[in-house]
Amino acid sequence: MRVTIVCDVLGTANNGTTIAAVNLMQALKKRGHLVRVVCPDPDKRGFKGYFIMPVINFGPLQSIVDHNGVSLARGDPIILDEAIRGADEVHIMMPLMVGRKALKVARSLGVPVSAGFHVQAENVTAHFFDLMDRDYANRFVYRNFYRHFYSMVDAIHYPTAFIRRVFESTVGVQTPGYVISNGVNEIFRPHECPRPKDWEGKFVVVCTGRYSKEKKQPLLIKAVGMSKHKKDIQLVFAGTGPRLRGMKKAASASGIEPVYRLYTRAELSDLLAVGDLYVHTSEVEIEAISCLEAIASGLVPLINDSPKSATREFALDPACLFALNDPSDLAKKLDYWFEHPEKKRETGLRYGEYASRFAFEKCMDQMVEMIKTTAEKRK
Numbered sequence: 001m002r003v004t005i006v007c008d009v010l011g012t013a014n015n016g017t018t019i020a021a022v023n024l025m026q027a028l029k030k031r032g033h034l035v036r037v038v039c040p041d042p043d044k045r046g047f048k049g050y051f052i053m054p055v056i057n058f059g060p061l062q063s064i065v066d067h068n069g070v071s072l073a074r075g076d077p078i079i080l081d082e083a084i085r086g087a088d089e090v091h092i093m094m095p096l097m098v099g100r101k102a103l104k105v106a107r108s109l110g111v112p113v114s115a116g117f118h119v120q121a122e123n124v125t126a127h128f129f130d131l132m133d134r135d136y137a138n139r140f141v142y143r144n145f146y147r148h149f150y151s152m153v154d155a156i157h158y159p160t161a162f163i164r165r166v167f168e169s170t171v172g173v174q175t176p177g178y179v180i181s182n183g184v185n186e187i188f189r190p191h192e193c194p195r196p197k198d199w200e201g202k203f204v205v206v207c208t209g210r211y212s213k214e215k216k217q218p219l220l221i222k223a224v225g226m227s228k229h230k231k232d233i234q235l236v237f238a239g240t241g242p243r244l245r246g247m248k249k250a251a252s253a254s255g256i257e258p259v260y261r262l263y264t265r266a267e268l269s270d271l272l273a274v275g276d277l278y279v280h281t282s283e284v285e286i287e288a289i290s291c292l293e294a295i296a297s298g299l300v301p302l303i304n305d306s307p308k309s310a311t312r313e314f315a316l317d318p319a320c321l322f323a324l325n326d327p328s329d330l331a332k333k334l335d336y337w338f339e340h341p342e343k344k345r346e347t348g349l350r351y352g353e354y355a356s357r358f359a360f361e362k363c364m365d366q367m368v369e370m371i372k373t374t375a376e377k378r379k
Helices: 015-032 061-065 077-084 099-110 122-126 135-148 161-171 215-228 244-254 265-274 291-298 310-315 327-339 340-356 359-376
Strands: 002-006 035-040 050-052 091-094 113-116 155-158 177-179 203-208 233-238 259-261 277-282 301-304
Touching: 002 015, 002 099, 015 035, 015 291, 015 359, 035 077, 050 077, 050 265, 050 277, 061 259, 077 099, 077 161, 091 359, 099 113, 113 359, 122 135, 135 161, 155 161, 155 359, 161 177, 161 310, 203 215, 203 265, 215 233, 215 244, 215 327, 233 265, 233 340, 244 259, 265 291, 277 291, 291 310, 291 340, 301 327, 310 327, 327 340
Parallel strands: 002 035, 002 091, 035 050, 091 113, 113 155, 155 177, 203 233, 203 277, 233 259, 277 301
Antiparallel strands: none
């Protein structure tokens, strides 16, 4: 097949959507399919198979976009026509400006379209309107997504049943959906790896993901500051993002010194291998591959019990959840796992078995099959 993948945002692999896009590209190529990529990344200009969209300048609002470390593009119909014409199928990662324009071009050319569901309403309302907790605003975003995008595609990829339920109940329509995990790369597995010398004797708590408002990393900083074992904990934030300054300020106030660093995928695999506990603080999450990577690496997860997050459904034990956005309860759960190493070991083994259902190649087989099926249905 010839498949065009459309990305409003690509860039650095510091977020789940970019990782999902790159994984899908590689999986299609590995299975012998021809892949074209539409994205706004100027560093990809001149690379075979890449079609570069012009980046938008939002004028007085540009500082908001820059603060979030992304580049947003507008869909150039001439470039999109070149990228899509002759394709057997188009897969659009996000229902934003380039994605919407690509959908119109694909429909005009008679090319079938599948689309990923990687953007929660709260991802929009948290950053641009500060309305993340306003249900009416989130309902408006989902209905806009449906009316102007998802109602016109041939298939929708939902990473979890959770987000499919949320979206379909909000718009009141049963969609042509496929629930397929984004999958966990095989490099994330338990393995021997030496710890940094200054971490010897420490209880290493890892939190991975982008530093952004809805990810709620300051909860963990406060909780470690409240822990009975504060002096024995080494906190590691693996990622990058616009909230770094605020996180450092909170850590200083709590009297702790976390590590803040963007790790490569190989380095992250080693980090998780030497960790003692993984904490997922995010209040808003469609799937949280970062949590699944930790689970597959043998770590027990401690998860924010948020009704807006699919991640809480990964909890195999009540001690793996902390009360919604409550640093005090999180501190108690941290202390529990610190003080019960045998229970942690046993629970980690249970999670190792649980993680097998998210095996990367199996999930990618399902994604490729969805794309094939979509192309054949339109034909």
